[in-house]
Amino acid sequence: MTFSPQLEARFAELLTHYPEGRQRGALIPMLMYAQDEVGAVTQELMEELAKRLGITTLQVDEVTGYYSMLHKKPQGKYHVQVCTNVACMLRGGAELYDHACKKLNLGHKQTAADGKFSLEEVECIGACSWAPAIQVNYDFHHEVTTGKLDEILEGLK
Amino acid sequence: MKLYNEPSPLETRVISKRFGTQNSWRVDTYLATGGMQAFKKACEMTQDQIIDEVKASSLRGRGGAGFPTGMKWSFVPRQSELPKYIVVNADESEPGTCKDRLLMEHDPIQMVEGILIAAKAVGASKGWVYIRGEYRYLIDHMDAVLKECYERNLLGKNILGTGFDFDLYTQTGAGAYECGEESALLESLEGKRGVPRIRPPFPAVSGAFQCPTVLNNVETFSTVPAILNGGGKWYADLGTPRNGGTRLVCLAGHVNKPGVYEVPLGMNMMYFLNEIGGGMLGGRKLKAIIPGGSSCPILSAEECDVAMDYDTMAKAGTMLGSGGMMVMDETTDMVKVALRIMRFYNHESCGWCIPCREGTTWLRKMLARIVDGNGAARDVDLIGDLAQSMLGRTFCPLGDAAALPTISLIKKWRPEFEAYVAKNPFASTELVQVA
Structure with a gap:
């Protein structure tokens, strides 16, 4: 299995972080960074990392x-994560999630047929004081209203 | 870097003093505003002197457990052939908590300096900042910060000519609340499932890669430079006896000015809510406050006239926890709050030990059937009893974290649970279908 030179460089650097013989420490970062590039944790990816880490x-x-x-199936190009935990719930997180379900015509952990969007109801993402919050891929959006959510989703091409 | 909420003039800004200023995360800004003085001071001190200064500050861990930091450092064995490590818990996942994010966004080198001082105090050579995977932007940011620190000799060999060597790396998590528990975090750092370890041995003796390890929260390390600069006594005097200094409180929920604010320990909670938090949203009445993250027992409105420090909160039957304060007004449905909290702990239970894995599952199912209108009369007692029987019977505090808020909710808002049950015409039947 081959990766981009950037990812290979990142792997090489990561492996220097751990004590001699304890390179397994790199497993979770390697999975996370490789998943971004490959799109999912495939069987091939797991075999490759196992081989590299012994x-x-x-x-x-x-x-x-x-x-x-970490997910074995690919998510949408835009993975929309709506937090409904207590702090967000108190500020309308559950209603926001319902709105996202209708708007995207998706349920929890579902991906659209065209692969553009996927949706997930997530646990606390650490934006409690600026609730309700969502993440689209790794980007945070704070104090999201249903109107603002529409704007965000419509702005994604 | 912009702040997400306006600061309040009533704050005591010790560790957040650089927040919101231009280029606050850059080495030049840090050095120009008194940065690295504390580290230089530490290099002139003995290991015992550093630890004694931290002990004098009465700094207690800001991650949730509130363990005295100086004492934790003193447990690391001096005579050991093994290398020693520093691990920073930046897994910030306790519902209600969003402060470590800001410390790393706005003043990451303050944390780095605190780590260096801890490393000096225990003789550590290497460290990792374990950041939750959802904070990818922050991991990229910290990678850039550490790179600049290496370039400017704040990390690496012979740091600032002191002869001290230290390496620091970021490590990403991958989505697991349990990895905020110190021993599960160490498992994750070693590339394994994040399940807790049995203790003893404690991390101070056998931590990362089975070597002596100091493991503290982001905020705890970020506080250390101020303690060395101002002196332990000065820092302690900012708070109340045995509860030194200031801390960041993340205010969320039904308030006019939610946000992260730095206040001295011992500030009155109602004063904080009204004067800094701008009072209740829409002028509605206060019903309850979760004082420090969702694993804390919940205070009813009458109990909230209380000083925010570790000891007073313990007397009030709750905790300051991770500083995640969630305020609820009179319109809040406490049964739904109980269910939402339990859904979280059930989702996050690592499954390693049975009282937590099974207990959170059954509590979630029972709470869900009450909310769905299928609750039986006996369920209310059963929830309380089951939660009670989880306490202290799990490997790690996750079981307690699920049980404690549940017990307080049933005890203080029992009529709300009973009202749900009363609406079920079959509530008194013995055979009730399990959700």
Whole structure:
């Protein structure tokens, strides 16, 4: 499996961060950064990282299954994450999520057929004082109203 | 970098003093505003002197548990063949908490300096800043900050000519609340599932890669330079006895001016809410406050006239936790709050130990059937009993974190739960379908 030179450079740098013989420490960052490039944690990717770190594919698989941000299926080009945890709930997060469901015609963890959008109801994303908050891919949007959500989604090409 | 909310003139800005100023995250700005003086001071001190100064400040961990920081550092063995490490908990995931983000956005080198001082105090050579995966923008930002620190010799070999070497890296999480628990965080740092370790041994003796490790929250490290600059006593005197200094409080919910504010420990909660937070949204009546993240027992309006420090909050039966304060007005449905809190802990339970894995699942199911109108009369007691039986019976505090708010909700707002149940015509039947 081949990666971009930028990702290879990032991997090489990462592997220097850990004590001798403990390079497995790089597994989660490698999965996260590779997922961005590959689009999902594929079987091939898990096998490749297992080989590079000297662990089994099963060990990579059990780690992948544990973390909510690692996903084996591709998400939409724009992954819309609406927080409905307490701080957001108090400021209309649940209504915002319902609105997003209708607007995108998607449910929790669903991806549109054309692959443009996917939706997820997420737990606290750390924007509680500026609630309700959403993330589109890695970008935060604070104090989101239904109107503002429409604007954000319509602005994504 | 812009601030997300206006600061208040009533704040005591010790660790947030550079927030919102131009280029506050750059090395030049940091050095021009008194940065690295504390580290230089630390280099003239013995290890014991540094730890004693931190002890004198009565600084307690700002991540949630409130353990005295100086004491934590003193547990690291002096005579050890093993390398020693520093790990920064930047996994900020406790619902209601959004302060560590700001410390790393606006004044990341203050945290780096605090880490260097801790490293000096315990003789550590290497460290990681473990940042939750959702904060990718912040990981990229910290990578740029660390790069500049290396270029300007604030990190690396012979730091600022002091002869001290230290390496610091970022490490991304991948979405797991449990990794904010220190031993689960260390598992994750080693490339494993984030499940807690049995203790002892504590991280001070066997932490990252089984070596002695100091593990503190972002805010805790960020506070250390001010303590060395001003002296432990000066810092302690900002707060109340045994509860030194200031802390960042993340105000959220039904208030006019939600935001992150730095206040001295011991400030009255109602004063904070009204004078800094601008009072209740829409002039509505206060019903309840979650004082420090969703794992804290919830205070009813009558209990909120209380000083915000660790000891007073403990007396009031709750905690200052991670500083995530969520304010609820009279329109809030406390049964729905209970369900939303439990959905979170059930989702985040790592599954390692049974009381938490099964307990949060059953509590979520029972709360959901009450909200859905299928609750049985006996459910209210059963929820309280089940939550009670989880307390202290799990590997890590996640079980307690799920149980504590639930117990307080059932105890203080029982009629609301009963009102839901009363609407179910079959509430008294023994056989109730499980959701």
